[in-house]
Amino acid sequence: MSVALSLSGLRAWHAGFVLEVEGLNLTRGEAVALHGPSGAGKSTLLDLLALARAPEVAAHFTLTPREDAPLDLRALWLAGEDRAITDARARHYGYVLQQGGLLPFLDVRANIEMPLALLGRSAEGRLRALAERLEIAPLLGRMPATLSVGQRQRVAIARALVHTPDIVLADEPTASVHPGMADTVMALLREEAAAAGAALLLATHDPERAQRQGFRLLPLFPDPGGAARSVLRA
Numbered sequence: 193m194s195v196a197l198s199l200s201g202l203r204a205w206h207a208g209f210v211l212e213v214e215g216l217n218l219t220r221g222e223a224v225a226l227h228g229p230s231g232a233g234k235s236t237l238l239d240l241l242a243l244a245r246a247p248e249v250a251a252h253f254t255l256t257p258r259e260d261a262p263l264d265l266r267a268l269w270l271a272g273e274d275r276a277i278t279d280a281r282a283r284h285y286g287y288v289l290q291q292g293g294l295l296p297f298l299d300v301r302a303n304i305e306m307p308l309a310l311l312g313r314s315a316e317g318r319l320r321a322l323a324e325r326l327e328i329a330p331l332l333g334r335m336p337a338t339l340s341v342g343q344r345q346r347v348a349i350a351r352a353l354v355h356t357p358d359i360v361l362a363d364e365p366t367a368s369v370h371p372g373m374a375d376t377v378m379a380l381l382r383e384e385a386a387a388a389g390a391a392l393l394l395a396t397h398d399p400e401r402a403q404r405q406g407f408r409l410l411p412l413f414p415d416p417g418g419a420a421r422s423v424l425r426a
């Protein structure tokens with residue numbers, strides 16, 4: 193399977209904390225579970241991968257879309273090409289947030305269609321197929337407030353995948369569902385991302401469950417030296 197996102201020699205810092213990424217490749221069809229203690233830098237890494245913040249230093253940071261030419265993200269950040277970055281985010285990324293992140297004033301269908309609307313596209317066949325597979329087809333006309341937490345997460349998975357992104361990022365998508373549903377949400381995410389040919393990275397406090405569900409574990413731990421520094425080894 194081909195690499196969708198590739199980075200190396202990357203550093204990002206907050207006052208008093210440094211995150212270093214020696215190297216990371218996210219491959220299509222693969223599911224990766226990022227885990228580590230609180231404060232290790234998981235959110236900071238997710239923000240970098242999601243193009244929500246620029247790295248302070250990067251040797252190499254490239255996104256290779258399914259059909260287009262590779263995008264040199266490092267060069268785009270350096271040149272301050274914010275529009276190209278925003279465009280890459282909308283086109284090539286899908287997100288699943290901790291509690292779904294559905295917009296409460298839109299029905300389920302309109303929530304799922306949102307990434308398509310941002311791109312000026314429609315994909316009725318794909319939307320219906322995803323809704324069938326995720327068993328949310330009967331819910332398309334409902335408002336998010338009337339759904340269970342597990343149903344909301346399945347809608348969020350459909351929304352993250354409807355525009356066939358290259359990369360799917362999920363920030364603790366099972367934190368607020370009960371244990372049985374956590375297995376279902378992880379399995380559905382992994383299966384649907386693989387079926388879409390996307391690379392999946394999920395941040396979790398439950399690496400054992402992720403490993404059971406077929407995720408490759410990606411540990412991120414603070415340096416034992418005591419400095420507020422975490423290194424993601426290549």
Ligand SMILES: Nc1ncnc2c1ncn2[C@@H]1O[C@H](COP(=O)(O)OP(=O)(O)OP(=O)(O)O)[C@@H](O)[C@H]1O
Nearest residue numbers: 206207209228229230231232233234235236237420
């Ligand atoms: N905006 C900020 N300003 C200053 N320091 C920050 C900021 N955001 C994060 N940090 C610090 O950077 C370090 C990494 O934080 P981060 O949120 O990435 O960790 P995390 O692994 O996601 O933690 P958790 O599991 O608790 O969400 C922490 O020491 C945190 O205090």
